[in-house]
Amino acid sequence: MSKGRLGYYNPDKKQENRITDIGPSHFRQFMPPVLRKNYGNWASHRVLDPGLLMHVSETGDKAFTVRVGAPRVMSVEHIREICSIADKYCGGYVRWTTRNNVEFITDKEDTAKALKKDLDSRKHIGGSFKFPSGGTGNSITNIVHTQGWLHCHTPATDASGLVKAVADALFDDFKTMRMPAKLRVSMACCLNMCGAVHCSDIALLGYHRKPPAIDDDAVGKGCEIPLVVAACPLYAIKPVTTAEGKKTVTINQEKCMYCGNCYTMCLGLPLADKEGDGVAILAGGKISNRISGPKFSKVVVPWLPNEMPRWPTVVKTVKQIVEVYAKDANKYERLGDWAERIGWERFFEKCGLEFSWHLLDDYRLAYDTFRTSTQFKYTDHAWAVSKAVGGI
């Protein structure tokens, strides 16, 4: 490749030798030979060990995969180390999964076992594993996440750090497969949800709690006011002209749900605020169609504070939900299916979570989430209501 400031690019002849619209490199050239040979002919698979998969083809050929966890933020030095390992054991082939795990594939079981041992032996100077094997079957696999404070302008919390803290607490469950069913944890650092965490068994969501601060000067100079007004889903923004004749906007703070859509359109309306920002926890979502259909995650904790650097309250709450689920759910039962079976009131009781007014939906179609039946279970939440009306 080129060297020097502009490399092969000639700014005087911008179109010279320009190649466009070539798309991604073709996947087939990057597939290990055993996968190419058996493309479309796979017959079955088995998890031999946490982190070690065996796929068997119609011809009897076998592919062994070692899956390891990885942070999604990754230096080129880390990738080069992955390359050296792939060169040594896998003929120079390696892949990533949708959930940011790295997979090394070989057609030899012995090689796979030696590789797994090697991967599990490598540690960072700080003491953490570089390439812990695991994340297969009913383990808690890698937590997908977003950019957070490392690179994004709208986050209400950090992503990589919070995920690291939670993943440390769930590490034993990355390495074993004791969950009743798959349990997917995902993290998005604001409502935009680049991570689309809204269908995860447990979702961590950065959440602002203060309406935007208004920088009149920046709004007037830098923003398309009609677009900003239209950006608000709750019609809370109005255009105004200040006494000094500046064009800006006002915000009806009672209406604001802190979504940040206006800030995306206009840098004069920042939301980030140390006291305001924190983390919501959602639970019970899934993508798979297995047994029950895909479901959304539901808010079970409206907000917890950002406690840097290791978010102990968030970590504790996640761990609490995971442990109760692991103990209480039937086999094959996803977290959401379990909560529906025992009833959400029982879910809150068993998990020791408060049910406050914040959890009563008041957005669009909220009524659909209200219970319109007399079928319920008695918990302390129910007695509290009975007492409050003087009923008992």
Place this chain on the structure above:
Amino acid sequence: MGIPGKEKMWDKEEKEHRKYDDVRIFTDKDFNNYTEDELKAFKPKHATPMLDELEKGPWPSFVSDLKREALHRHKVGQDNLLIPMEAVDDLLGVVELSYKEGETHWKHGGIVGVLGYGGGVIGRYCDQQQMFPSVAHFHTIRVNQPGAKFYNTDFLRAFCDICEYRGSGITNMHGSTGDMVMLGSTTEQLEPIFFDLTHDLGNDIGGSGSNLRTPSDCIGPGRCEFACYDTLAMCYEMTMAFQDELHRPAFPYKFKFKFDGCPNGCVAAIARSDMAFIGTWKDDIRINQEAIQAYVADKIPRDGGGMAGANWGPFNIQEEIIDRCPTGCMTWDGKKLSINNPECSRCMHCINAMPEALRVGKDTGVSILFGAKAPILEGAQMSVLTVPFMYAKHPFESQQALARKVQDWWIEEGKNRERLGELIQRMGLKTLIEVLGIPAMPQMVKEPRSNPYVFFKESEVPGGWQRDIGDYRSRHPK
């Protein structure tokens, strides 16, 4: 590579193929150029007491990794780097500041990009440029990942060189949508990066803004027995067919294609894509009765061995399979498993639980669903089942035609920043099916509507809506 005829450019199995050495930027002396002791003793430019806490614990620490890269950049030296040597030092510094203050220090992007494209690059600037000059400008470049994120090390090492030489050396592997993400470059470096990516790596950049976003797929027939169609080929061909939409913003907002090989949904197409392709079948589940017996006798572990970490007791086919089937379409007489296939809704439970005994059917294709999105703004939506079954055959022209019909409608009717799912919500599913020229089916709904407010079409009502009041009054005097 997308250039026709060069699809095997990096293929190690071919005699003439591109190697890392053909395109490398760094020399061997630039690698393995620090010792473990040096790394232990290394102090990045800014003290990061809070981030240091994230080096503890077993999960791979991104902080330890960033520090390693910071040291490596120092060792390579500014003379061999076009982005400030201290970029990762300053990145650690700015994140530490956010940990202290609880607020981000990144600003909105300006409009930056490469000539002729309107996406793939996201401008990013630090708001504390005096304190952290090396990350003052810190743009993101999304590079279109190869199908199912397969790589060989020649390609990856070349990618690493360009990331480190013309960027910060920090990546996301991968972004949420699927791209390989290079972090931390500057406006000046975008064209040289694009030139090298296209010429030397043979790889294009991905989507951002109101473009088609980089499509992504599951591993499909590459290594999965559940794959009901060739997710990899379809993702590739659809990506190539929609290059213009991927690079040049012409849509009201983002649009995503995702390709799941079966209803297990490993790439979450149903939750994340405006147009979701999910593999399915229309014949019978294949049964190997001998293997069923082996499961019953506990000779094969349930769920492919994926539940081995807890003691779930002996396998009980009646309780675990027959009774859990959501449609109750299976029976077990003690010797033989039977499936009433027309009643099966293909949830995958029995196949997932006994993958060595049960297989997806042979007559396979895709279901197509439209309209998923994350909650901004109208609330989260999942995709709506719209096309129950369609064969998916290379080069996937019928799927392309369907996508274009939907996109044309959305371009015409969609408001600024309105996702397809929101348009379907606003104009009705009935409008979508009109656009597609397909009839309604009960499979499109969970249950029929409970309100009777049907907006009939004038043409459906004999005599139309133009009424003569005189005629009415002739029967009903005032």
